[in-house]
Amino acid sequence: MFTCYECLDGGLPMDALEDFTGGLTEHFDLRKTDKNTLMAMIVRGFQMGSFFCASIDADPNSFENQLRNGLIMGHAYSITAVQTVPTSSGDVELLRVRNPWGNSKEWNGAWSDNSPLWNSVNQTEKSKLQVAFNADGEFWISFDDFITSFEQLEVCNLSADVEDEIERMTGVVRDDGKETGSWQEDQCDGSWSSQANSAGGCINYISTFPKNPQFQLSLTNAKNGVEGDGNCTVVVAVLQKFRRELRPKGKDDLPIGFSVYKAPQGNGVKLNEQFFRSNQSLAKVPVFTNMREVTVRFRVPPGEYVVVPSTFEPYQEADFLIRAYSNGDLKMRELK
Secondary structure (H helix, E strand, O other): OOOOHHHHOOOOHHHHHHHHHOOEEEEEEOOOOOHHHHHHHHHHHHHOOOEEEEEOOOEOOEOOOEOOOOOEOOOOEEEEEEEEEEEOOEEEEEEEEEOOOOOOOOOOOOOOOOOHHHHHOOHHHHHHHOOOOOOOOEEEEEHHHHHHHOOEEEEEEOEHHHHHHHHHHHOOOOOOHHHHOOEEEEEEEEEEOOOOOOOOOOOOOOOOHHHOOOEEEEEEOOOOOOOOOOOEEEEEEEEEOOHHHHHHHOOOOOOEEEEEEEOOOOOOOOOOHHHHHHOOOOEEOOOOEOOOEEEEEEEEOOEEEEEEEEEOOOOOOEEEEEEEEEOOEEEEEEOO
16 A cells, blocks of 8 residues: 555654654744743653654755754654753753764764763763763753754653553553653544535634534643643644545645634533634644644643634545643543
8 A cells, every 4th residue: 555665764753653652743843932841841741751853954955964063954863861960060951862873973062972061060970861972873962052953843742541551562661650640631533524514624714614523622630730830731633534545546635723712611512603703712723734633732721622623625524533632631522
């Protein structure tokens, strides 16, 4: 069906991470993401077992071109650790990053292998960090240099069920799992269908928009929030199914997106046109895009919310999977 192994060359790391782990992936443009928000998300992600992949946009005229700082364009790097390191001149936030090639093609700037900056860190701290200056593709880089040198960050979050399955497969138990908690997950299948009158298009087509499938998201009991404000961190993703298999038939990925609304008190049925004319969404995809999956992270108080996935144009048909992750308890169901 997919012709040959050569088709595995290239592609998006976020799709590969999701396919191999069953987790939920997010994409961040490092040039447009708040620095403090990004660091908090990375720290919390490591506590909850997330995987991280960073990259620099490819040069269309040169395949995997190496920059003067040693980094490779169009190449996927994994982040293997995040640490606040005490030095003789103050604390520094460092990330440990790995080039999967496992060779000498590494970052050569500040805090790289044999950088004189390591002289400001005492031997005890270096031993804790397991600092090793080998031509193995793994290196340290300051958080400030990371966000200015890399351009894209992809995060693969794992739910409690996925983590349990990984533990059964590998025998490796996360020691901190009980303390930091895990993402709670729920999911539903759906479809945009002209026959079922459920392909309403985006909010621009407000008369047909309410016909899209609508999903009620119930959030309770936010746990282990580093912000301490009682709000729930939520990640919602909508994935259009089977589009790769349908490409030989001329059916590529559709531009898709979704919006999230605070549900009216006592709501138990689909929201109507009058509601959408009178209420703004509290979270939504920034732009409809023809990717396999679109994802949005947001923070809200515990309560009832409605997610409305849609294609950009009405009467476009596809099956989809909607998933929600939260640091609190959650349930999701389709409204009728």
